[in-house]
């Protein structure tokens with residue numbers, strides 16, 4: 409960690425980000441046109457080189473709407489075989505860099521028929537269905553406590569702000585509960601039925617580990633899912649990754665708009 413922070417300082421000098429952003433599928437180019445310093449993950453001590461399709465795998469340091477931000481262009485997924493420690497290490501680094509707020513974005517399947525692909529879902533809570541927890545192992549008391557409370561991972565004030573902005577911008581949005589699975593296989597219709605009964609509205613293969621660690625570290629979290637498809641069995645159309653990419657691509661302009669207005673409001 410010390411080495412990572414020193415390396416980043418070498419590249420960014422006195423730049424002190426207050427906001428962290430994790431870019432999910434479709435949003436990868438969000439930071440492309442901002443004047444920034446980019447550091448590939450593979451160069452940062454403790455990071456591993458990310459290989460997921462369409463993702464660059466770098467930290468981007470930039471100013472957005474007058475706020476200093478560090479942006480994760482691409483994330484580590486548990487289904488790629490990375491440990492939970494690797495998946496959540498960047499969150500700990502961003503905490504040590506001084507961020508107070510983390511915006512987590514992702515692509516997700518719509519679990520109930522009244523949630524529609526193309527809508528953005530502001531996450532109100534999550535269900536950890538990954539069968540493990542990123543905080544397992546020796547606790548680092550400098551980051552958080554051994555048994556951290558998770559009753560409000562997704563900050564209510566930030567949710568309210570995001571809702572207000574979505575309303576003002578007339579963006580199609582929902583609020584709801586995200587369930588995180590390991591992937592990489594999509595779910596079965598029976599699993600989706602179960603998730604719906606549990607109260608989940610969207611399902612995806614990320615976000616939960618990062619959100620747990622951010623909350624543990626005392627970072628305020630806003631989570632937004634881009635609903636890219638109906639989850640398995642909601643309709644009788646089979647799922648495929650291309651549909652996820654295509655829908656995310658269609659929604660990305662309004663997603664970016666929401667993000668920028670949100671950041672401005674902070």
Ligand code: HPA
Nearest residue numbers: 515516517611612613639
């Ligand atoms: N299931 C899991 N992850 C996803 C989905 C889905 O239907 N869509 C996008 N990511």
